[in-house]
Amino acid sequence: MVAPEPGRSVSVAVPASTANLGPGFDAVGLALGLEDGYRVDVLPAGAGLEVVLEGEGADVLPRDESHLVAARLQEALTACGIGWLDGYGLRLTCRNRIPMAAGLGSSAAAIVGGLGLGFALARGGDLTEADLGLVNTRAGIAEGHPDNSSASVYGGLTLSWMPAPQVVRTARPALHPDVVPVVLVPTSERVDTSVARAVLGPHVPRTDAVHQAGRAALLVHALTSEPALLLDATQDWLHQEQRREVYPVSMGAVDTLRTLGHAAVVSGAGPTVLCLTTTEMAPAVVAEARSWGRSWRVLTPGVPEVGLHVV
Numbered sequence: 001m002v003a004p005e006p007g008r009s010v011s012v013a014v015p016a017s018t019a020n021l022g023p024g025f026d027a028v029g030l031a032l033g034l035e036d037g038y039r040v041d042v043l044p045a046g047a048g049l050e051v052v053l054e055g056e057g058a059d060v061l062p063r064d065e066s067h068l069v070a071a072r073l074q075e076a077l078t079a080c081g082i083g084w085l086d087g088y089g090l091r092l093t094c095r096n097r098i099p100m101a102a103g104l105g106s107s108a109a110a111i112v113g114g115l116g117l118g119f120a121l122a123r124g125g126d127l128t129e130a131d132l133g134l135v136n137t138r139a140g141i142a143e144g145h146p147d148n149s150s151a152s153v154y155g156g157l158t159l160s161w162m163p164a165p166q167v168v169r170t171a172r173p174a175l176h177p178d179v180v181p182v183v184l185v186p187t188s189e190r191v192d193t194s195v196a197r198a199v200l201g202p203h204v205p206r207t208d209a210v211h212q213a214g215r216a217a218l219l220v221h222a223l224t225s226e227p228a229l230l231l232d233a234t235q236d237w238l239h240q241e242q243r244r245e246v247y248p249v250s251m252g253a254v255d256t257l258r259t260l261g262h263a264a265v266v267s268g269a270g271p272t273v274l275c276l277t278t279t280e281m282a283p284a285v286v287a288e289a290r291s292w293g294r295s296w297r298v299l300t301p302g303v304p305e306v307g308l309h310v311v
Contacts, residue, residue, distance in 0.1 A: 001080055001122060003087040004042045010120045011039040011311045012127075014113040015304050016098040017105035017151035018181065018274045021223075022234030022265040023215040029151030029158045032104065032181060033301035037095040037311070038069055038113040040121060047089025056096035056106070068107060069094055069114035075138065076118020092117075101190040103268035104183070108148035111139045116308045127310055135308060140168035148268060155307035157223055173224050175303060180282045183299040184273040184289050186249055196243055196269035208237040223276075230263035230276050240266050247271035253292070260288065 016034040020026070043050070051063040051070060061067060065074065070092055074084050094113075098106040115135045120127050127135075136153045140146030146160035150170045157175040162168055204212075215235050222233035243266070244251045250271040257264035257275055262285050267274040275285045282300065289298045 001082050003082060004121055006042050006044045006088060008042040008121070008125075009039060010117055010125055011037065012113055012116045012120060012308060013037050013311050014109040014116065014152050014308050015155060016301070017108060017148040018103070018183070018267040018272075019105065019147035019151070020236070020239070020265065020268060021219060021274070021276065022236045022240075022263075023212050023238070024147070024159075024219055025212075025236070025238050026145035026147050027160060028216070028219065029105075029147040029149075029160065030175070030181065031151040031155040031158075031304050031307055032183065033304050034097055034104070034299070036098050036106075036109050036113060038117055039093040039095075040073065040117050041091040041093075042121075043089030043091055045087050045089065047091075048085060049089065050091040052091065052093040054093070054095045056098060057100050058096070061094075067092070067094070068110040069117070072111050072114025072138075072142070073118045076115045076135075077122060079134075080119065080122035082122055099185055099272070101192055102185055103191070103266065103270045103272040104185075105148035105152060105268065107193070108139065108143055109152050111142050112149055112152045112308050115139060116310075120310050125310060127308065132308065136170055137166075137168045141166060146170065151307065153307045155304045157303070159220065173220065176224055176227050178278045179223060179227050179230075179303075180277050180279055181301065181303060182275040182277055182282055182285045182289070183267070183301060184253060184275065185297040185299065186247075186253075186271050186273075187295055187297055189247055189249055189271040191247055191269060191271050193269040196246055199246055200239055200242055204238060211235075212237050227276075227278050231258065231261060234263040234265050234276060236265065243270065249295075253289075253296075257285065257288065262288075
């Protein structure tokens with residue numbers, strides 16, 4: 001393909017995501033109405049790469065080709081046959097609203113956003129359904145598990161799996177309209193995903209695997225057809241209890257909410273807490289969380305039906 005011409009620009013938006021939802025470990029994802037925005041402007045030849053950062057992580061993230069969005073932008077352009085900075089320059093602007101190291105899919109959103117920018121720039125400013133499929137596959141492979149990335153690509157509720165190391169498949173069941181996510185972000189805790197994964201053992205007892213399989217199936221039914229079953233459907237045996245010492249404050253919040261009858265889980269690798277509730281019960285969850293004081297940021301972001309998109 002021909003190198004992009006100076007003066008062209010493309011912008012995309014990518015929603016945050018929450019993964020696992022209790023028993024759906026590394027498979028179930030849900031998009032959240034909190035977006036990062038990414039823009040790329042084509043500059044004259046010789047300008048190189050300029051990275052502009054705003055919002056979350058602006059003071060700590062790299063401002064060169066090692067930035068996650070920039071790296072995936074390069075990947076997508078190269079896949080389309082466009083040499084990286086060959087006869088043109090780029091200004092990449094990242095406006096980040098998704099909290100980092102919080103279990104809300106910030107890294108997955110960055111990967112999805114970078115790939116989306118690259119494919120949209122190569123395609124003349126559009127993203128087709130086929131392009132979204134390419135982004136979904138490449139992002140899932142890059143992450144190693146496509147739960148967060150698929151939700152950011154497609155929006156809504158996603159069920160994803162990898163039948164082979166380089167293949168990602170995603171189903172998109174319709175979320176029940178009465179399901180409401182309440183997101184509780186602790187203001188004093190952050191957990192790196194690698195740390196949270198390191199505490200998980202290599203083996204799972206057969207009884208735990210049986211319990212988990214049954215609840216994962218129930219989770220899909222509750223999310224799509226019968227929200228009244230969400231408390232039972234979100235019980236987990238594989239990862240949350242094993243990580244209790246990594247985020248004790250978050251697990252304490254999960255315990256409190258579940259004791260009150262609310263379907264609370266740890267969002268992704270934590271430490272954010274996700275409560276899957278209903279329109280009727282959401283105010284009670286919000287009121288309970290706000291009674292804990294300023295150590296928690298309480299969000300009701302909704303679930304966007306659209307994921308990665310050009311704006």
